[in-house]
Amino acid sequence: MARIEERLVTMIEPAVAALGFELWGVEFVRAGKHSTLRVYIDHDNGIGVDDCADVSHQVSALLDVEDPINSEYYLEVSSPGMERPFFSAAQMNDYLGETAVVELTMAQQNRRKFKAVIKAVDGDAVEFEVEGESMKVNYSTVKKAHLVPQLN
Template sequence: MARLQDRLTTLIKPAVEALDFELWGVEFVRAGKHSTLRVYIDSPEGISVDDCADVSHQVSALLDVEDPINSEYYLEVSSPGMERPFFEAAHYAMFIGEQAAVELVAAQQNKRKFRAQISAVDGEQITFLVDGESLQVALPSIKKAHLIPNFD
């Protein structure tokens, strides 16, 4: 699955950047005929519905030509939003000191799903502060994670 997401990211990124947006991330969720390809875009000015429509049109045409997914799927284009998912180490680095909800591929220190503060990023190593204890996790060991917005 990770390889497909990597291929899709490589394929889609130039089309998104040509429209002056940042490709925040790509995820493909398999669910038979209801599979979904989610493309998250970002911009310093924010993302509008029209921006999503423009990117969707461009990416859809590209996917029709390249045909990288051999099953039916829905294409969704959106901003990462306030609970933005993390895809790269750089995403974690942007939010050091903030809280994240994390799910690991396999438990580490008896933790698989947890909420923690992002305390450091060193290459592909992400360090979380969980219940007062430091937990260092390699990026590939993270199944999924997203920011927990702070409204204080």
């Protein structure tokens, strides 16, 4: 996770938790005046539009006071959704046996972007099964990863 996102998580997480939600993750996408701060929240009972609005109001007020971002940006608050992005190895623990799309910062075993089954998580290490082969990666080498929804 980038440094700004780490600072934002530390800043935002208590406010999100106080409202009864889990902070799933934070993404800051730089695009000049059109930069976007995405805050993903989760709850055992799911997330509704009113939940997003409540968190958005709270987080927006906090960011106005703390002012951690030196440029203009849009704030988006949403659930992680069916294609849930992963922000840590620990988050993958609940999805063992499911398929994810993973992009690494550098190629490993001649793969940089691949679809794989999440087999095991041990600390920061994640074991995937890619085309029948085992592949272990340190989560710090994961650029992006998200769940592939299972539609039945």
